[in-house]
Amino acid sequence: MKLIIGIGGVTNGGKTTLTNKLMQALPNCCVIHQDDFFKKPDRIEVGEDGFRQWDVITSLDMEAMVNTIKGWQENPVKFARSHGVSVTPKAEEQEPDNAIHILIVEGFLLHNYQHILDVYDQRYYIAIPKEECKRRRSTRTYTVPDPPGLFEGHVWPMYLKHRKEMENNCNGIEYLDGLKSKEEIYNQVYESIHNNLLNRL
Ligand SMILES: Nc1ncnc2c1ncn2[C@@H]1O[C@H](COP(=O)(O)OP(=O)(O)O)[C@@H](O)[C@H]1O
Numbered sequence: 001m002k003l004i005i006g007i008g009g010v011t012n013g014g015k016t017t018l019t020n021k022l023m024q025a026l027p028n029c030c031v032i033h034q035d036d037f038f039k040k041p042d043r044i045e046v047g048e049d050g051f052r053q054w055d056v057i058t059s060l061d062m063e064a065m066v067n068t069i070k071g072w073q074e075n076p077v078k079f080a081r082s083h084g085v086s087v088t089p090k091a092e093e094q095e096p097d098n099a100i101h102i103l104i105v106e107g108f109l110l111h112n113y114q115h116i117l118d119v120y121d122q123r124y125y126i127a128i129p130k131e132e133c134k135r136r137r138s139t140r141t142y143t144v145p146d147p148p149g150l151f152e153g154h155v156w157p158m159y160l161k162h163r164k165e166m167e168n169n170c171n172g173i174e175y176l177d178g179l180k181s182k183e184e185i186y187n188q189v190y191e192s193i194h195n196n197l198l199n200r201l
């Protein structure tokens with residue numbers, strides 16, 4: 001059985017933290033990070049506001065991300081091996097449909113890409129308020145560091161726009177309060193994945 005879990009959410013909401021904890025607990029679990037598909041800085045458009053437009057779907061090579069998901073769907077054991085993920089001996093021996101294989105896809109614009117909304121068996125979205133988001137982001141350094149004013153001028157307005165779009169276009173999302181402790185969020189999601197797996201077995 002193959003299960004694909006989509007963890008979307010605001011920048012610095014806690015997607016990676018949650019994903020890492022789930023990966024340690026779930027069997028045969030691979031991950032795809034949307035951040036790994038950012039285009040090179042010289043291919044990111046500069047807006048009228050003077051900022052490089054990082055926080056839009058066109059800044060990402062979504063075709064490559066979809067192909068990576070397809071690679072996992074075609075052969076999760078091979079995908080796991082080539083990504084350094086250990087697979088249980090039982091899953092190695094059996095056909096992929098007779099063992100549990102899980103893929104977590106995480107990213108800030110996951111539920112805004114219409115072409116693959118159906119690919120996810122379960123969808124989550126983590127949100128935190130603006131001030132906490134700004135505080136957490138100020139402690140973080142990306143491969144391309146934020147220029148002054150990017151958060152107020154680009155990141156947060158784009159978040160509000162995309163969130164509205166997502167709420168209008170995407171159903172079946174379980175919303176997570178990113179202000180809860182890391183442990184509480186993890187427990188909530190682990191339990192919900194566990195229940196989903198039980199229902200499918
Ligand atoms: N539930 C939480 N409570 C407090 N801080 C958190 C929580 N989850 C994550 N963080 C912190 O917030 C920052 C961003 O977390 P991260 O998981 O990298 O976010 P994202 O992947 O959504 O950008 C990190 O410093 C992380 O330790």
Ligand SMILES: O=C(O)c1ccc[n+]([C@@H]2O[C@H](COP(=O)([O-])O)[C@@H](O)[C@H]2O)c1
Nearest residue numbers: 010011012035038054055108142143144
């Ligand atoms: O990872 C990169 O190369 C990168 C380069 C420039 C910007 N980013 C920022 O990465 C943010 C999304 O990632 P995350 O982990 O904060 O959800 C988004 O808000 C972008 O502004 C990321």
